[in-house]
Amino acid sequence: MFPNLFTPFRINSITLPNRLVLPAMVTRLSGEDGFVNKDITDRYVRFAKGEVGLIVLEAMAVHSAKSGPLLRISSDEYKPGLKDLASKIHDTSDSKVVPQIIHFLKIARSGWRQKIEDLSIADIQLIVEQYGQAALRARECGMDGVEMHMAHAYTLSSFLSKKNKRPDLYGGKSLDNRMRLPLQVMKRVREMVGNDFTVGVRFLGEECIKGGYTTEESAIIALKFAQAGIDYISLSAGGKFEDAVHKDGEVLYPYTGYSGDRCMPPMEYPDGYNLHMAESARRMLKRHGLKTPVIATGKIPSPEFAEEILTDDRADLIGMARALLADPDLPRKARLGETDKIVKCIYWNICKALDENFHQVVCGLWPKDEIQAPYSEDTIAPVWPVAEPLSVLVRSGNIRLSWKQATDNEAVMGYEVWRSDDNGSTFSHIYSITTSMWTDHLAASGIAYQYYIRAYDIAGNKSVSSNIVRAELPLEVEIPKEGPKPIAKPAFLKPPMAKPVVTTPENVTA
Ligand SMILES: Cc1cc2nc3c(=O)[nH]c(=O)nc-3n(C[C@H](O)[C@H](O)[C@H](O)COP(=O)(O)O)c2cc1C
Known part of the structure; x- marks a missing residue:
């Protein structure tokens, strides 16, 4: 291959x-x-x-x-x-x-x-x-x-x-x-x-x-x-x-x-x-x-x-x-x-x-509090609890996805988000996340998007694709009377971490 x-x-x-x-x-x-x-x-x-x-x-x-x-x-x-x-x-x-x-x-x-x-x-x-x-x-x-x-x-x-x-x-x-x-x-x-x-x-x-x-x-x-x-x-x-x-x-x-x-x-x-x-x-x-x-x-x-x-x-x-x-x-x-x-x-x-910040370096996709990548030889993929776990909402100029959590014989590690911007001809993996909702901050008005998600477990086994949802942002956004609300920064731009502890006056990273 x-x-x-x-x-x-x-x-x-x-x-x-x-x-x-x-x-x-x-x-x-x-x-x-x-x-x-x-x-x-x-x-x-x-x-x-x-x-x-x-x-x-x-x-x-x-x-x-x-x-x-x-x-x-x-x-x-x-x-x-x-x-x-x-x-x-x-x-x-x-x-x-x-x-x-x-x-x-x-x-x-x-x-x-x-x-x-x-x-x-x-x-x-x-x-x-x-x-x-x-x-x-x-x-x-x-x-x-x-x-x-x-x-x-x-x-x-x-x-x-x-x-x-x-x-x-x-x-x-x-x-x-x-x-x-x-x-x-x-x-x-x-x-x-x-x-x-x-x-x-x-x-x-x-x-x-x-x-x-x-x-x-x-x-x-x-x-x-x-x-x-x-x-x-x-x-x-x-x-x-x-x-x-x-x-x-x-x-x-x-x-x-x-x-x-x-x-x-x-x-x-x-x-x-x-x-x-x-x-x-x-x-x-x-x-x-x-x-x-x-x-x-x-x-x-x-x-x-x-x-x-x-x-x-x-x-x-x-x-x-x-x-x-x-x-x-x-x-x-x-x-x-x-x-x-x-x-x-x-x-x-x-x-x-x-x-x-001089914290132990881990991957944000690993299970919480783990300091090493998980390992499993399991071959059974996660399953969805219902036939159509994925739903979509268009609000405040954003496309928001949310889904029912999958289950697994070991543990669900995360979800892959797949998106198409060409009426479903091609889908690309655009994000992975450990929670069960996600907002597409890169979506633009006038493009018809389709999405599906896949759950994966510790060994990387992927579930079948969820149902496909469709969404399109309106060309004209109605501005609320009190003025537009500031758009929240995506969570990944501000990882939740403690204030750095620096114990020496000099420090280095490679
Ligand atoms: C957390 C972290 C620590 C790194 N430490 C080093 C290092 O010790 N020496 C070095 O030459 N590059 C270091 N790099 C740079 C990587 O070797 C690599 O060049 C960079 O991440 C781009 O490659 P990637 O896109 O495959 O991650 C570090 C990168 C990251 C993310």
């Missing part, structure tokens, strides 16, 4: 069982001590059970600077936990695992942040050494490789950035200067781990800030890394401090501005929004006779789309972060031809909001 997706893929001395990659995703499941704990282990073993080809472990610090909950690989004391994690992942399936290693600078609640211009040459040399030592630890822990984090708002990304204002050989307008430290880091990492160990890099295909670099330069950055012997390139986008929105008394979160949206594209962005970056890098590599694999990531929601990307030769490997968080079993279900059982991510970004 997915011939390209399930073709094993070799990188250096490892072979991935398929071409799906879990890009790094901070979980906030560790303590501030940075040690691997049971929750972290359960999270990644769950991904391995779902059979993703490559697991990139969430960013872990190569140094000991303070931060919120974040894994660390900055000294030997972290090795036993990481070793155990790697071995438990390997015992679970053929998934391969690499940690993402990160260096970040200090930030404070006042909005102040340390800049790369503040670093001395000795500081820079220390960073090179810290990356080298961390990579060696990854090898000693039985990891399958290591990924250097050079994306988003962190130290090495700031060196690559077109906003790098250092006046010396590590900055300024010259791309060679901006690449000097990243390439020195890479050289040291390679010296420490040897040629037979997979070394990958993640950097930005586009900075997505005014005056930041675009694909014009990221293709050259890709080429330089490939010529220096990198084993894979993973492209991300944006996530910068430059356009982050500062909230009083809180540390800057680099995913709050436009560049943050480009990094973790929300539901209103088109699928595959960042794909052109991978295409541009690959074109450059091919022109220079290089076959370094490129991972494309950014709202690639389904195995069908992933297969299409591979068939069209637009990327070598497919990164899926939030889609795999929503359903870690997506790869296994696709391999077995059970795509209808996949619990679909709706790019609601509850996970991102949790990360921003």
Whole structure:
């Protein structure tokens, strides 16, 4: 069914069982001590059970600077936990695992942040050494490789950035200067781990800030890394401090501005929004006779789309972060031809909001209070209590759906909403929700809509489709005498969560 997706893929001395990659995703499941704990282990073993080809472990610090909950690989004391994690992942399936290693600078609640211009040459040399030592630890822990984090708002990304204002050989307008430290880091990492160990890099295909670099330069950055012997390139986008929105008394979160949206594209962005970056890098590599694999990531929601990307030769490997968080079993279900059982991510970004507030990162579609994705081998689908469970109401310029709750032999996990805007010729899945009503805020007047819903359980078994309801918003909305009422924000824009607890003056997210 997915011939390209399930073709094993070799990188250096490892072979991935398929071409799906879990890009790094901070979980906030560790303590501030940075040690691997049971929750972290359960999270990644769950991904391995779902059979993703490559697991990139969430960013872990190569140094000991303070931060919120974040894994660390900055000294030997972290090795036993990481070793155990790697071995438990390997015992679970053929998934391969690499940690993402990160260096970040200090930030404070006042909005102040340390800049790369503040670093001395000795500081820079220390960073090179810290990356080298961390990579060696990854090898000693039985990891399958290591990924250097050079994306988003962190130290090495700031060196690559077109906003790098250092006046010396590590900055300024010259791309060679901006690449000097990243390439020195890479050289040291390679010296420490040897040629037979997979070394990958993640950097930005586009900075997505005014005056930041675009694909014009990221293709050259890709080429330089490939010529220096990198084993894979993973492209991300944006996530910068430059356009982050500062909230009083809180540390800057680099995913709050436009560049943050480009990094973790929300539901209103088109699928595959960042794909052109991978295409541009690959074109450059091919022109220079290089076959370094490129991972494309950014709202690639389904195995069908992933297969299409591979068939069209637009990327070598497919990164899926939030889609795999929503359903870690997506790869296994696709391999077995059970795509209808996949619990679909709706790019609601509850996970991102949790990360921003230093809460444990979970998916908003999981059962309430669960900190791991549920698992079940059940095959019995939910059933509707009545023949026509779905009803529709057009009110105050909105189309509102409500339905009777389905029942299941285990538990109903949620409902998929399907919509047609062409008189029922084609229906698309547009939303999933755990409650039993929903308002279509994207509906416009003058279009005849049809809707049906499907209930799904923990294993992803889907009920039969409900009855179809039809609705059309009137072209003219009658304005009530007291004036129009403000439209309530959709619930997902304001996830119900407690005020963030920040325990240190400095904090970081990857
Ligand atoms: C909660 C959360 C944490 C993330 N943490 C990291 C991280 O540690 N390192 C990193 O390079 N990217 C991180 N990302 C970005 C993802 O790897 C990915 O590039 C992004 O979510 C877009 O991919 P997607 O559309 O498949 O989710 C994170 C994303 C989310 C939602």
